[in-house]
Amino acid sequence: MASHQSAASRAHREAGEKLAEKAQWARAEQEFQQxxxxxxxxxxxxxxxxxxxxxxxxxxxxxxxxxxSVELLPDNPLAYRVLDGMLKQLGQHQTAVEVLERVASDHQSEELLLMRAGSLFALGRHQEVVTTCLQVLGRNPKNPLGHYHLGRALKALKMDDQSAISFETAVLTDQTPEGGVRHLALPMLVLQLAAAADWGKLKQYWSQLLDVVEHGDVNAVASIAPFTLLAQASTPEQQLRVGRLHTQARSRDLPALPPVDERRPGRLRIGWLSSDFHRHATVVLLTELLELLDRERFEIFLYCHSVEDGSEAQRRIRAAGDHFRDVRRLSDPEVAQLMRADGIDIAVDLKGHTEGSRMQILAARPAPVQLSYLGYPGSTGADFLDYVVGDPIVTPLGHAPHYSERIAQLPQSYQPNDSRRAVPPRHARAEHGLPDDAVVLCCFNQTYKISEAQVDLWARVMREASRPTVLWLLNWSPSASRHLTAAFQARGVDAARLYFSPLVSPEDNLARLQCADLFLDTYPCNAHTTASEALWAGVPVLTVAGESFASRVAASLLNACGLSRFVCVDPQSYVQRAIALIDQPGELASAQQHLRERRHVLPLFDSRRYARDFEALLERIWARQDAGLPPDHLAAAQTEVLTGAVA
Structure with a gap:
């Protein structure tokens, strides 16, 4: 009898394997259940x-x-890997921790301990991650994955110098031919060194990362986080290669849904996918657009895998949708099936290659048309995203070869804004220790966007301008502020002319921004939401427009504010323009007045106009689909393009 059952089980198993090879999952499941x-x-x-x-x-x-399977195979690492991966994607991190904690101490391998560290990290229990990683490294000081996870936890604990050391150690200790951990840790190390303004080491490791991009095999390049390339000197071709291979690796195992047979009648159903539906920059920009979309023509579905922060921003964004779907505990295939069941016509990914993204869900093709919008300033490299939403400046059609998506242009800036945001009363400069008798230059960008070359330009401006100037930055970390101060001193700018302020709430930030005279932007990664906040507060932004989306955002925002003359074509003109604005304050004062007095009628902040333009673009996109035509580039219906400064 036992022999007969064994043979029958083997037959069902082999049948299940054959059906799985044909991606007939439901029938394969029946065979394996038998x-x-x-x-x-x-x-x-x-x-x-x-x-x-x-x-x-x-x-x-x-x-x-x-x-x-774990209960039956307690010594099988693969069983734990599969279970751990599933629980993590289902958002059941606490369950994953509990499963691993039940493993007897003498069976707690380094791999199992690091699985536990990953779940603890997702739960925000960063100190316990440190303890777990130190337990691993106590057994094996050369475990590169232990150093990598330790680096992530230290970064979350704001221990930036120690985090960089851990990532560097992970890079140096991974001696395997494939270098899997090394390729994970190297981008994190680059970002951490950039965030600390540690440019000496940054040059060394950035060179190594570019070498992987140019000469590494497919698996090596696929391991690189594409976002890393946006803030450093990389080409659009390099960014596209990394994005494409990284996306393919993340989405390769997700089965595609069958094509939609027939569209359900009714309004266009737009599905928005994000982990940022809480107090986040994306929500600050997006919410009013969703509130203003015409509900006679559009039905809004939110697919949310965000943290629960209970904020007013979270409450408002959820209320802005017609349907709210909490998908935190659903697998990627389940979310895709839910979107298909909801009859989504156009799916919108709001994350791209940023932290917390589940963009790969759209690889299953839950919607006939799928867009990349707002969250990622560049091409995702995803062949399952049909369009990237931009404008004539951030995504000129001449840049189409740099994108895997087709370009769909809005007539003004691609970036929405919230016209309902209050502008609080201006702080006195004394509240921040700023002098009243100097021109206050500021840059509130994160430090990873501030390059050594950028400091060269700023130091030149501060040395050569005839009027007294100070530079106001944010204190993102003690090490970053220390390195930046030393860099300016080495370039002849006294430390007393530098002011570092702490991070504050968005409301307080708008109040204090009004103390500045001019916002100096960074290159090649501009200020994005930070730039629109400065403009909303009445502070002009000076920028250089480059070749990438990320380096053209501020130009787009300025053009939509009627300030295209604040866009420079190269670093030399940026320095000259900054000095001229400082030494001849009339133009700067006029621009400040223009922003303050015309704030609510400028295209950048005219939310109703933006909503109408966005609706028209969605309908143009859908019209092609409805006519049976493939996606194609869609030039702006009407264009007020920046003249002279941006080609």
């Missing part, structure tokens, strides 16, 4: 059942099967 009934103590059968259930979009059932 095999598991006949051989209930065969852990490998339960593991195979878990895989096909996952791909069939049955996340909870898959996790239960994977848990059973």
């Amino acid at each position: 095999a598991s009934r006949l051989a209930p103590k065969d852990g490998l059968v339960w593991l195979q059942l878990a895989r096909v259930q996952w791909l069939a979009g049955r996340g909870e059932a898959a996790a239960q099967s994977a848990r059973r």
Whole structure:
């Protein structure tokens, strides 16, 4: 009898494997379930059942099967990997921790401890991550993944110098031929060194990262976080290569849904996917647009995998949608199936290659048309995103070869804004220790955007301007402020002319921004939301427009404020223009008055106008789909393009 059951179980298992090869997940699941009934103590059968259930979009059932495989195979690392991965994607990090904590101490391998560290990190228990990583490194000081996870935790704890050391150690200790951990840690190290303004080491490791981009194999390049390239001197071709390979690696196992047979009648159903539906810069920009979209023509669905922060911003964004879907505990296939069941016509990814993204969900093609919008300033490299929403400045059609998506242009700036935001009363300069008798230059960008070359330009401006100037920055970390101060002193600018302020609430930030005379932007990664905040506060922004989306954002915002003359073509003209604005204050004062008095009628802040333009673009995009035409570049219907400064 046992022999007969074993043979029957094997037959069902082999049938399930053949069906899985054909991506017939539901039928494969039935075969593996039969095999598991006949051989209930065969852990490998339960593991195979878990895989096909996952791909069939049955996340909870898959996790239960994977848990059973762990019970039957307590010494099998693969069983733990599968279960841990499923629980993490389902947002069940506490459950993952509990499963791993039940493993006997003498079975707690370095790999299992680091799985636990990953779940603790997701739960925000960063100090426990440190403790767990130190336990691993106490056993094996050369475990590169232990140093990598330690670096992530130290970064979250604002221990920036120590975090950089951990990432560097991860890079140096990974001696494997494939360099898997090294390629994960190297981008993190580059970002951390940039954030600390540690430019000496940054040059060394940035060179190594570019070498991987140019000469590394597919797996090596796919490991690189694409966002890393945006703030450093990289080409659009390099950014596209990394984005494309990284996206392919993240989405390769997600099964595609069958094509939509027939559209359900009714309004255009727009689905928005993000982890930023809480107190976040994206919500500051997006909410009023969603509130203003014409509900007779559009139905709004929010697919949210955000943290619960209970903020007013979170309450407002949720109220702005017609339907709210909490997908934190759903697997990627389940979210795709939910979007398909909702009849989404146009899916909008708001994250791209930023932290917390689940852009790969759209690889299943839950919607006939899919867009990249707002969250990522560049091409995602995703072949499942049909369009990137831009404008004639950030995404000129001449840059189309740099994008995997088709370009869909809005007539003004691509960036929405909130015209309902209050502008609080201006702070007195004395509240921030700023002098009343000097021109206050400021840059509130994060330090990773401030390059050594940028400091060269700012120091030149401060040395050569005839009127007294000070530079106002934010204190993102003690090490960054220390390195920046030393850099300015080395360039002949006294430390007394530098002011570092702490991070504050958005409301207080708008109040204090009004103390500044001129915002000096960074290159090649501009201020984005930070620039529109400065303009809303009445502070002109001076920028250089480059070749990438990220380096053209401020130009787009300025053009939509009627201040295209504040866009420079190169670093030399940027310095000359800054000095002229300082030494001849009339033009600067006029620009400040222009922003303050015309704030509510400027295209950048005219939310109703933006909503109408966005609606028209969605309808143009859908018209092609409805006519059976493939996606194609869509030039702005009407264009007020910046003249002279940006080609």
